[in-house]
Amino acid sequence: xxxxxxxxxxxxxxxxxxxxxxxxxxEVSDRxxxxxxxxxxxxxxxLFYEASTRTRSSFELAAKRLSADVVNFAASGSxxxxxxxxxxxxxTLSAHKPDAIVLRxxxxxxxxxxxxxxxxxxxxxxDGKHEHPTQALLDVYTLRERLGGIDGASIWIVGDVAHSRVxxxxxxxxxxxxxxxxxxGPPTLIPRGIETLGCEVRFTLADLASADVVYALRMQRExxxxxxxxSLREYAAWYQINAGRLTARQxxxxxxxxxxxxxxxxxxxxxxxxAITAQVGAGVVVRMAVLxxxxxxxKAPSPRRQRSHIAGGDDQPEPSTTDALAEGEDxxxxxxxxxxHGA
Amino acid sequence: xxxxxxxxxxxxxxxxxxxxxxxxxxxxxxxxxQDVRVHRGEVAELGAPRTLPAExxxxxxxxxxxxxxPAFFDPHVHLxxxxxxxxxDLNTGTRAAAAGGYGGVLAMPNTDPVLDSAPLxxxxxxxxxxxxxxxxxxxxxITKGLQGEQLTEMAELREVGALGFTDDGLPVQSAGMLRKxxxxxxxxxxxxxxxxxxxxxxxxxxxxxxxxxAALGLGGIPTVSESTMVARDAALxxxxxxxxxxxxxxxADSVEAVADAKARGWxxxxxxxxxxxxxxxEDVRGMDTRMxxxxxxxxxxxxxxxxxxxxxxxxxxxxxxxxxHARDEKEVPFExxxxxxxxxxxxxxxxxxxxVRGGELELELLITRMTAGAELFDLPAxxxxxxxxxxxxxxxLDAAWIAGEHGWQSRSENCCFAGxxxxxxxxxxxxxxxxxxxxxxxxxxxVR
Numbered sequence: 001x002x003x004x005x006x007x008x009x010x011x012x013x014x015x016x017x018x019x020x021x022x023x024x025x026x027e028v029s030d031r032x033x034x035x036x037x038x039x040x041x042x043x044x045x046x047l048f049y050e051a052s053t054r055t056r057s058s059f060e061l062a063a064k065r066l067s068a069d070v071v072n073f074a075a076s077g078s079x080x081x082x083x084x085x086x087x088x089x090x091x092t093l094s095a096h097k098p099d100a101i102v103l104r105x106x107x108x109x110x111x112x113x114x115x116x117x118x119x120x121x122x123x124x125x126x127d128g129k130h131e132h133p134t135q136a137l138l139d140v141y142t143l144r145e146r147l148g149g150i151d152g153a154s155i156w157i158v159g160d161v162a163h164s165r166v167x168x169x170x171x172x173x174x175x176x177x178x179x180x181x182x183x184x185g186p187p188t189l190i191p192r193g194i195e196t197l198g199c200e201v202r203f204t205l206a207d208l209a210s211a212d213v214v215y216a217l218r219m220q221r222e223x224x225x226x227x228x229x230x231s232l233r234e235y236a237a238w239y240q241i242n243a244g245r246l247t248a249r250q251x252x253x254x255x256x257x258x259x260x261x262x263x264x265x266x267x268x269x270x271x272x273x274x275a276i277t278a279q280v281g282a283g284v285v286v287r288m289a290v291l292x293x294x295x296x297x298x299k300a301p302s303p304r305r306q307r308s309h310i311a312g313g314d315d316q317p318e319p320s321t322t323d324a325l326a327e328g329e330d331x332x333x334x335x336x337x338x339x340x341h342g343a
Numbered sequence: 344x345x346x347x348x349x350x351x352x353x354x355x356x357x358x359x360x361x362x363x364x365x366x367x368x369x370x371x372x373x374x375x376x377q378d379v380r381v382h383r384g385e386v387a388e389l390g391a392p393r394t395l396p397a398e399x400x401x402x403x404x405x406x407x408x409x410x411x412x413p414a415f416f417d418p419h420v421h422l423x424x425x426x427x428x429x430x431x432d433l434n435t436g437t438r439a440a441a442a443g444g445y446g447g448v449l450a451m452p453n454t455d456p457v458l459d460s461a462p463l464x465x466x467x468x469x470x471x472x473x474x475x476x477x478x479x480x481x482x483x484x485i486t487k488g489l490q491g492e493q494l495t496e497m498a499e500l501r502e503v504g505a506l507g508f509t510d511d512g513l514p515v516q517s518a519g520m521l522r523k524x525x526x527x528x529x530x531x532x533x534x535x536x537x538x539x540x541x542x543x544x545x546x547x548x549x550x551x552x553x554x555x556x557a558a559l560g561l562g563g564i565p566t567v568s569e570s571t572m573v574a575r576d577a578a579l580x581x582x583x584x585x586x587x588x589x590x591x592x593x594x595a596d597s598v599e600a601v602a603d604a605k606a607r608g609w610x611x612x613x614x615x616x617x618x619x620x621x622x623x624x625e626d627v628r629g630m631d632t633r634m635x636x637x638x639x640x641x642x643x644x645x646x647x648x649x650x651x652x653x654x655x656x657x658x659x660x661x662x663x664x665x666x667x668h669a670r671d672e673k674e675v676p677f678e679x680x681x682x683x684x685x686x687x688x689x690x691x692x693x694x695x696x697x698x699v700r701g702g703e704l705e706l707e708l709l710i711t712r713m714t715a716g717a718e719l720f721d722l723p724a725x726x727x728x729x730x731x732x733x734x735x736x737x738x739x740l741d742a743a744w745i746a747g748e749h750g751w752q753s754r755s756e757n758c759c760f761a762g763x764x765x766x767x768x769x770x771x772x773x774x775x776x777x778x779x780x781x782x783x784x785x786x787x788x789x790v791r
Contacts, residue, residue: 087674107676108560109630128678129560168560192563193554 062287136173151178159217349478350471354777356384364406384776414446418716419662426455441780444736507534525585570596577604593638595648637682667755742768
């Protein structure tokens with residue numbers, strides 16, 4: 001595996017391989033010294049065009065636990081704000097010869113595009129409303145930890161499916177792992193044609209009790225200005241997952257950050273059914289497994305020999321795990337509409 | 344009077360004998376092997392194959408049965424002049440037209456500045472007399488700056504040569520605004536050509552709304568964004584007894600709306616592009632920005648309806664909507680990329696390979712529809728008949744080539760057919776009496 005661009009590129013056995021490796025890396029997280037030398041001397045570039053705390057810091061932690069060097073490059077305050085194109089930025093940063101680039105952008109297809117412009121392994125950390133494959137992998141990991149397996153499970157994805165890259169990656173990944181997926185939300189936020197991905201489409205929570213897993217999506221407040229729904233109040237009345245709707249046997253998931261009182265009520269968020277904290281923890285080990293797969297796995301390209309690194313030469317301060325993961329993050333970034341000129 | 348409305352660079356009138364070519368001119372009811380003599384830029388005589396003697400000072404082109412058709416006419420191209428010459432200019436755009444077998448094109452006014460005033464139109468016509476390889480005419484804007492708020496000085500623009508009016512690239516969103524333009528047309532004439540799109544429905548979209556947009560997470564543009572505007576504006580044209588032309592139809596509902604308008608006797612015509620006749624939203628799956636087009640490539644059902652509309656005559660002509668963009672403008676994520684594909688150099692070969700060889704359309708009908716654009720804008724239809732100016736295209740139907748393999752005449756390379764293997768190569772184009780294009784492999788066989 002050279003890149004991780006889309007969950008579509010992974011068959012069931014590839015997903016299982018990554019998830020199982022993540023299980024082994026979970027042991028590392030429990031040690032006093034949370035580091036293995038697997039990627040020592042490798043350089044990983046985090047290139048983020050959107051605000052992201054959770055995904056970026058978990059990739060950073062994952063890289064550092066594998067002893068890789070990490071460089072963070074955020075679009076704000078950089079040449080990007082001075083009008084540099086994505087391609088020029090990537091070509092410029094490629095001069096530093098990163099082994100992998102972790103890329104988050106507000107544009108669908110950007111990760112694949114970048115993979116054609118440079119030789120580094122590309123990890124799609126979210127491309128517009130298209131995909132967020134590592135989120136899907138960590139969700140599969142979390143569910144396997146909870147349920148043992150997800151074959152035959154009924155998973156309901158609830159909320160703003162139209163603007164959610166998490167929904168798109170998870171619809172594919174959950175089905176590939178044998179689950180049945182239903183998407184439910186207001187008709188204005190369910191994209192026409194989504195059923196061709198194999199999922200069932202519903203517009204009410206009437207039969208929510210039949211779900212084994214309830215996966216709530218973030219309802220972005222920005223959507224209100226575009227009148228996708230009449231009000232957050234009405235949205236919550238129809239689609240909020242609360243104690244009256246969630247049953248004791250169900251697992252509750254959410255990609256974060258949660259709008260408490262909108263898509264989830266406070267009581268379910270703090271309930272034992274909620275696997276949301278487990279998802280965050282899974283983020284680091286699954287991303288370790290992904291980076292390992294790409295840079296040290298059986299089919300990964302061998303390290304370039306011309307570069308030498310000082311052992312353990314990680315000049316960045318280690319962020320504390322709790323600080324880095326506590327802040328909120330926008331996992332379903334809004335996408336600017338394309339420029340139009342000419343015909 | 345109309346010929347003067349198209350401008351081109353000075354030409355040397357051709358003296359050519361095209362020996363043993365298959366002349367296919369549907370308007371003249373002709374489909375036969377012939378010798379065709381062009382003398383001083385005019386068709387001088389037609390005769391049985393290998394019967395006309397080559398004369399001194401005459402170039403001899405051995406046809407060996409190659410197809411000779413009236414030169415194509417494209418009522419919808421973007422030559423990007425003034426202001427966006429890094430994409431295309433009058434010379435490169437009309438060289439691309441010549442290479443595609445076109446003998447005339449109409450340029451759209453969404454330039455920078457917008458072609459919305461008589462002085463600018465005059466300067467463009469003047470530039471065309473020095474730079475245009477094939478005759479080029481201009482449509483002026485309907486509204487100033489394409490803002491949709493104030494009519495251009497349509498009467499004055501007509502006086503200095505505007506062949507019609509369009510806000511192409513954008514719709515005239517306000518029905519009231521369009522109605523005024525249609526009323527004013529009674530004074531000044533000129534076809535009003537319409538890019539149909541309801542921006543309240545298309546906003547935020549970058550491709551056709553359907554399973555592919557849902558899977559890719561790209562904002563969808565529903566087909567009703569176009570078809571409801573076609574229906575609205577057809578009704579306005581009917582009410583005002585105005586003459587309108589619908590540009591680049593993209594979906595089945597629009598074809599139906601045009602058919603309905605024609606059945607009511609309203610004065611409407613329509614065009615369709617090669618890409619909408621050949622490609623669908625499935626071709627967008629790879630998020631290749633050359634497939635990002637306005638209106639967007641729609642479903643297979645829509646594509647079939649467009650082919651059927653072209654066959655039945657509901658759609659009058661083929662237009663390329665040749666829309667060049669620089670490489671760096673298209674080498675960006677799909678949502679950021681500008682809309683449009685080039686098309687002049689591939690139109691015939693793509694349609695011949697896809698529709699004629701694919702069994703969806705007869706060759707004769709394709710030639711009819713690729714030459715029909717001129718008459719829609721009150722220009723003489725190109726025809727191969729004695730006394731007519733030489734406007735004709737010689738084509739090797741069996742020559743296979745890879746689109747773009749030897750580069751392009753256009754300054755831009757954003758062609759949605761690039762890399763495809765096509766059949767049908769334009770060998771020679773004569774426009775306004777002169778040879779304006781020769782396929783490079785075809786050197787003059789004999790010059791005496």
